[in-house]
Amino acid sequence: MYSQALNAPALATDDSEAGQRFQARIEAEERIEPNDWMPEAYRRTLIRQISQHAHSEIVGMLPEGNWITRAPTLRRKAALLAKVQDEGGHGLYLYAAAETLGVSREELVEQLLTGRAKYSSIFNYPTLSWADIGAIGWLVDGAAIMNQIPLCRCSYGPYARAMIRICKEESFHQRQGFEIMTVLARGTDDQKAMAQDALNRWWWPSLMMFGPPDAQSQHSDASMRWKIKRFTNDSLRQKFVDATVPQGHYLGLGFPDPELRLNEATGHWEFGAIDWDEFRRVLAGDGPCNRERLTARQRAHEDGAWVREAALAYAAKGRNGRTRAAA
Amino acid sequence: MAEPATPLWEVFIRARTGLAHRHVGSVHAADATLALQAARDVYTRRGEGLSIWVVPSDAITASDPTDKDMLFEPTASKIYRHPTFYEVPDEVDNM
Numbered sequence: 001m002y003s004q005a006l007n008a009p010a011l012a013t014d015d016s017e018a019g020q021r022f023q024a025r026i027e028a029e030e031r032i033e034p035n036d037w038m039p040e041a042y043r044r045t046l047i048r049q050i051s052q053h054a055h056s057e058i059v060g061m062l063p064e065g066n067w068i069t070r071a072p073t074l075r076r077k078a079a080l081l082a083k084v085q086d087e088g089g090h091g092l093y094l095y096a097a098a099e100t101l102g103v104s105r106e107e108l109v110e111q112l113l114t115g116r117a118k119y120s121s122i123f124n125y126p127t128l129s130w131a132d133i134g135a136i137g138w139l140v141d142g143a144a145i146m147n148q149i150p151l152c153r154c155s156y157g158p159y160a161r162a163m164i165r166i167c168k169e170e171s172f173h174q175r176q177g178f179e180i181m182t183v184l185a186r187g188t189d190d191q192k193a194m195a196q197d198a199l200n201r202w203w204w205p206s207l208m209m210f211g212p213p214d215a216q217s218q219h220s221d222a223s224m225r226w227k228i229k230r231f232t233n234d235s236l237r238q239k240f241v242d243a244t245v246p247q248g249h250y251l252g253l254g255f256p257d258p259e260l261r262l263n264e265a266t267g268h269w270e271f272g273a274i275d276w277d278e279f280r281r282v283l284a285g286d287g288p289c290n291r292e293r294l295t296a297r298q299r300a301h302e303d304g305a306w307v308r309e310a311a312l313a314y315a316a317k318g319r320n321g322r323t324r325a326a327a
Numbered sequence: 328m329a330e331p332a333t334p335l336w337e338v339f340i341r342a343r344t345g346l347a348h349r350h351v352g353s354v355h356a357a358d359a360t361l362a363l364q365a366a367r368d369v370y371t372r373r374g375e376g377l378s379i380w381v382v383p384s385d386a387i388t389a390s391d392p393t394d395k396d397m398l399f400e401p402t403a404s405k406i407y408r409h410p411t412f413y414e415v416p417d418e419v420d421n422m
Contacts, residue, residue: 096352
């Protein structure tokens with residue numbers, strides 16, 4: 001789940017002969033594979049985007065993991081556990097795709113743990129009640145799916161293939177969240193209030209997941225030209241709002257936006273101004289849970305150090321070198 | 328914090344009896360046993376397979392994409408390797 005459209009750095013157009021041939025392959029909808037020639041800027045943009053996406057999956061396990069032991073029923077617990085496992089798996093598919101571009105797993109993990117790499121700002125918000133698990137599945141996964149479906153056609157083969165697998169596996173994530181919301185919204189007054197509170201807190205951060213508005217996102221041009229991105233941040237955000245608002249109304253819930261209204265002429269839901277200062281603050285490290293998330297990842301890495309060390313030492317001894325007959 | 332590199336393995340899965348193993352992705356693991364376990368956890372959460380192969384990535388020798396024409400282009404002109412190259416009289420229908 002959880003790609004976030006973050007800014008790419010400034011990019012020069014590559015006018016060399018190889019650069020032009022490369023662009024022609026992109027235009028012809030050919031997929032670029034790891035050993036193919038590619039402009040350095042394309043490689044760097046992809047490494048950054050794919051690794052941020054991978055980090056987001058891994059950090060994204062934390063807010064939901066918070067509720068695994070307190071899920072209200074065994075059914076909910078099993079589903080949440082499966083969802084969080086999926087996110088771990090998705091992080092690993094994505095790290096593997098990034099590694100095909102010539103960066104090592106150890107480097108990528110270090111970038112996350114030292115705070116040099118970014119991950120989706122949404123995971124720096126806390127999960128205060130069980131309803132937050134419903135809201136995350138419905139809204140956060142919903143927004144992520146909107147972002148990710150076009151990435152299945154991304155020009156870089158390994159990223160596109162990872163996204164196809166991720167999208168396929170993720171289709172249950174949003175449904176399980178909406179089911180949680182449905183049950184709460186039809187429950188007691190307290191349960192309904194809980195669902196409304198979760199929607200109120202997660203709505204705006206979910207809209208921010210699509211990244212800065214097109215007018216401020218001066219670098220998405222290159223990503224579009226390279227067909228890494230297929231739609232702009234604003235168009236995906238609008239698509240998400242149009243799909244989600246009727247679902248919320250179906251639940252009998254309101255949205256925390258007094259300016260939200262359906263434009264009959266365009267058929268689109270118009271929404272109020274997004275607080276981009278908050279987005280930048282949270283991304284820069286000043287969200288409610290930034291420190292907690294990073295500390296949890298660092299601790300997990302440190303606590304696992306002896307396991308990695310022991311496994312490598314055991315492998316080095318060769319005791320485990322027996323080959324298996326190919327099945 | 329120079330972390331020692333954990334080896335990379337390519338993962339192949341046989342989806343059903345009768346099908347060939349197919350490349351599905353890669354995992355990092357210290358040895359073959361752990362690679363199999365990691366591949367099972369990462370790539371078969373939904374009954375994707377009946378059998379897994381893990382192969383050290385550095386054991387794979389790959390052709391160079393720049394040799395593509397030299398390696399594969401010559402087959403393009405050898406259309407007589409395909410059954411459609413040959414004419415069969417209409418009177419003889421199944422061949």
